[in-house]
Amino acid sequence: MRVALFTETFLPKIDGVVTRVVRTLEQLRAMGHEALVFAPGDPPPEVAGHRVVKVPSVPFRPWYPELFLGLPRPRIGRELDRFAPDVVHVVNPVVLGLWGTLLARQRGLPLLASYHTDITQYAKHLKLPFLSPISDRFLRDVHNQAHVNLCTSTPMVNSARGLGIRRVRLWPKAVDTDVFHPGRRDAATRDRLTDGHPDEVLLLYVGRLSFEKRLDWLYAPVTSIPGVRLALVGSGPAEADLREQFADTPTVFTGYLSGDALAKAYASADVFAFPSDTETLGFVAMEAMASGVPPVGARAGGVPDVIRHEENGLLFTPGDLGDLTEQLRRLVTDDVLRARLGRKAREEMTKYDWRASTEALVDFYGTAIAVRERFDPDPDGTATPPRRS
Numbered sequence: 001m002r003v004a005l006f007t008e009t010f011l012p013k014i015d016g017v018v019t020r021v022v023r024t025l026e027q028l029r030a031m032g033h034e035a036l037v038f039a040p041g042d043p044p045p046e047v048a049g050h051r052v053v054k055v056p057s058v059p060f061r062p063w064y065p066e067l068f069l070g071l072p073r074p075r076i077g078r079e080l081d082r083f084a085p086d087v088v089h090v091v092n093p094v095v096l097g098l099w100g101t102l103l104a105r106q107r108g109l110p111l112l113a114s115y116h117t118d119i120t121q122y123a124k125h126l127k128l129p130f131l132s133p134i135s136d137r138f139l140r141d142v143h144n145q146a147h148v149n150l151c152t153s154t155p156m157v158n159s160a161r162g163l164g165i166r167r168v169r170l171w172p173k174a175v176d177t178d179v180f181h182p183g184r185r186d187a188a189t190r191d192r193l194t195d196g197h198p199d200e201v202l203l204l205y206v207g208r209l210s211f212e213k214r215l216d217w218l219y220a221p222v223t224s225i226p227g228v229r230l231a232l233v234g235s236g237p238a239e240a241d242l243r244e245q246f247a248d249t250p251t252v253f254t255g256y257l258s259g260d261a262l263a264k265a266y267a268s269a270d271v272f273a274f275p276s277d278t279e280t281l282g283f284v285a286m287e288a289m290a291s292g293v294p295p296v297g298a299r300a301g302g303v304p305d306v307i308r309h310e311e312n313g314l315l316f317t318p319g320d321l322g323d324l325t326e327q328l329r330r331l332v333t334d335d336v337l338r339a340r341l342g343r344k345a346r347e348e349m350t351k352y353d354w355r356a357s358t359e360a361l362v363d364f365y366g367t368a369i370a371v372r373e374r375f376d377p378d379p380d381g382t383a384t385p386p387r388r389s
Contacts, residue, residue: 001365003028003035004085004109006100008070008092010039011047014234014256015208016283017116020152021091023174025050027358036083040070040096053079055096070096077103085109087365092116093142101145110372112364113146114171115139115160116280140164147371148364152281153302167371169364173306174357175286177350182292182342184260184267193231193268195252200229201332204269204293206262206284207276209236214275216242221273221325222249225332230273233257233265266291270338271331277318279303286352289313289345294338296327312345 005025009017021037025048028035035050037043040057055076057068072095080088080103088104089112090097097113104111143149143165150171151157160168190198203222209215209232216238222230230251232242243253257265266272272288272295279285281302285295289306295313297303307313314331316323331338 001033001087001362002083002085003033003365004038004080004083004088004100004104005035006038006088006090006093006097008040008094008096009068010037010041010043010052012043013041014258016279016281017092019283020116020174022047023176023354024358024361027354028362030355031358031362033362036079036085038070038076038079038096038100041068057096069094070099072096072099076100080107087112087368089114089365090146094138098142101142105145108372108376110365110368111146112148112150112368113143114150114152115143115156115165116152136163147368147376150361150364153305155305156280156302169367171364172352172357172360173281173286174352174354175283175290175349176354177290177346177352179263180266180287180290180349181263182267182346184263184291186264186268189261189264190268193252193254193265194229195250197229197250200227200250201271202269203228203230203271203273203328203332204233204265204288205231205273205275206233206257206266206287209234209239209242211238211241212276212278213238214277216245217275217321217324218273219245219249220321221328222246222251224325225329228332231265231269233262262287263291266293269293271296271328272313273328274298274303275324277301277303282306285313286349290349292342292346294331294341294345296324296331298324308348311341312348313341 007021025035029048037050037052038055039052040055043052043054045052055070057070059068087110090100091114093101093113140163149165149168151160152171157168157170194202222228233254235255266288272293274285274295274297277298277300279301285297285306288295295307297307298318299315300318307315309315314327316327
């Protein structure tokens, strides 16, 4: 199968969406499929043997300079025609994905769209609340052009349907349990992350250091719970503010880590602190859990699809800083609870792998092709089934 993939975010940026796209590309290659990737920013020319087309783009300044908005260009259509895809997949369609949607519709190509980011919540956190009602309508109208829509967690499937998005299915979650493994725990890494205090309890966060992640909320637990250390792995637009805020606390900033260094960081921690309430899934929580580290996350978005309270981690009430602090305190002070939830977290994550997730995606590509052959959505998102003879 030949897949044209339009993504709003891609390497060298690192986030959950990019992780899923890259791991999917690896699996598609292993399964004998070919993809052509259209991506903004400064992507590599090739990933997992698939060609990447660099799309001219501009940074989303001043709100989110790490995010690049891909600009429509006639060349994109020519590249698409030369590739002659069997299906078009738009990831988080906003600007570049919208252009990919229009190109697919113009050519009558099967179209699949995947929904990874709660744009409405991001608009609020970026202090652009006026975009929230617009973004709801935009998401509905764009996604309803697709023959199949995918979400990455059950709560987000329900959310998408609540917005009026049709033909919604679940794209199964996955994590690499060979790379992220408790056996990666490393004394030297732990010493570095705790700033030379390896006997104290280490809280870890991995991901973008951005304002919508609510990382400033970790100041209260790290300053009020005795004997605790915090490591923030990643970078982003909020890093300077966070470094200033946490300057008088036992906190280590590492910048972005990847590969073996990242796997060692996860496994060398004791608790994964995940205060964000804007996640549609939470890959980093899954990577921590695969490493045997119990998480504390918000009872919001897609996080409860990964973390089950008192079973493989703990959940706190969104917007309640006191509850977040209390749930972290429980894991910090209760060694038995921490060990039990860490074991269950690891056990749960062994159920999910990238090959099964990608096989499901390929099946959904087949569904999009079949739906396209049967009938095509009207521009307003309604579907007209074929007449019975």
